[in-house]
Amino acid sequence: MKTDQFNFGGFVKQLNNIMEMRFNHSLKQWDLTSSQFSVIMFLLHHQGQAINQKMIEEAFRLKGPTVTGIVKRLVEKDFIQRRPDPLDRRINYLELTKKGLELESLVCTEITRLETETLRGISPEHLDLLESLLHQILENITNQ
Numbered sequence: 001m002k003t004d005q006f007n008f009g010g011f012v013k014q015l016n017n018i019m020e021m022r023f024n025h026s027l028k029q030w031d032l033t034s035s036q037f038s039v040i041m042f043l044l045h046h047q048g049q050a051i052n053q054k055m056i057e058e059a060f061r062l063k064g065p066t067v068t069g070i071v072k073r074l075v076e077k078d079f080i081q082r083r084p085d086p087l088d089r090r091i092n093y094l095e096l097t098k099k100g101l102e103l104e105s106l107v108c109t110e111i112t113r114l115e116t117e118t119l120r121g122i123s124p125e126h127l128d129l130l131e132s133l134l135h136q137i138l139e140n141i142t143n144q
Contacts, residue, residue: 019118026110030103031077037107039070040079043096044104050093052085079103 023034032040039056057067071094074080079100085091119127 019114022114023111026114027107030107032079032103032107035070036074036079037103039067039074039094040096040100040103043080043094043100047096051095052091052093056094074100 020034023037027033027037038060042056042059043051053064053067053071056062056071057064060067071080071082075082077099078097080094081097082092083095085093122130
């Protein structure tokens, strides 16, 4: 395949759009979007750490107002709670509620199902190669 005929960016965008649409469809049963679930997963993976909104902005490369909206909706849905810093009231730490913690096993099962379906028919060797290539591409574009 010639690189001048292969629209890499367009292909990746199309894959991302389809995968996000399918994931959002699956998350509807919990009244979540993929962006909201990503924040929940971030908090799950950083339990025991003091996570604030600025850290989420940096981790996902999102602007403040975008993260504010996501956090606001997750608080309204009782998936997370804000805990003010006792020394600096401008800082709020984000923590999962019981309802948020319960999502992990439910949604992770759904993620596994979707990934298995998406990667069906691809050999383990090709999956290893794909992972290696994607890591190289990510490294190429983040080290510029």
